[in-house]
Amino acid sequence: xxxxxxxxxxxxxxxxxxxxxxxxxxxxxxxxxxxxxxxxxxxxxxxxxxxxxxxxxxxxxxxxxxxxxxxxxxxxxxxxxxxxxxxxxxxxxxxxxxxxxxxxxxxxxxxxxxxxxxxxxxx
Numbered sequence: 592x593x594x595x596x597x598x599x600x601x602x603x604x605x606x607x608x609x610x611x612x613x614x615x616x617x618x619x620x621x622x623x624x625x626x627x628x629x630x631x632x633x634x635x636x637x638x639x640x641x642x643x644x645x646x647x648x649x650x651x652x653x654x655x656x657x658x659x660x661x662x663x664x665x666x667x668x669x670x671x672x673x674x675x676x677x678x679x680x681x682x683x684x685x686x687x688x689x690x691x692x693x694x695x696x697x698x699x700x701x702x703x704x705x706x707x708x709x710x711x712x713x714x
Contacts, residue, residue, distance in 0.1 A: 593607070600643075601628070602639060606620075626647075630642065
């Protein structure tokens with residue numbers, strides 16, 4: 592079992608971990624160290640156990656907030672997917688009557704011209 596030395600709040604700790612988890616442990620320790628360093632800068636010198644406890648609580652608070660936002664986002668995605676799968680309303684564009692009247696008139700003129708061409712071709 593590998594031993595990894597991590598630094599948290601300016602203090603070194605030797606921690607055992609599973610084979611292949613060394614980089615994960617280093618990343619987790621870096622997060623905890625950032626919180627501990629920030630907290631120590633604000634609160635000054637304090638016992639190691641209190642520093643680690645407060646740093647862990649700060650990280651837990653951030654994690655809970657992120658998990659809440661994730662749940663909200665997942666709920667919103669599910670709602671949008673449900674709406675997309677079951678549309679209740681389909682918007683159909685309405686063509687103004689002036690446009691349809693003009694199109695009918697153009698169609699009538701085109702048919703009249705086509706009739707004239709046919710008559711001249713038959714003659």
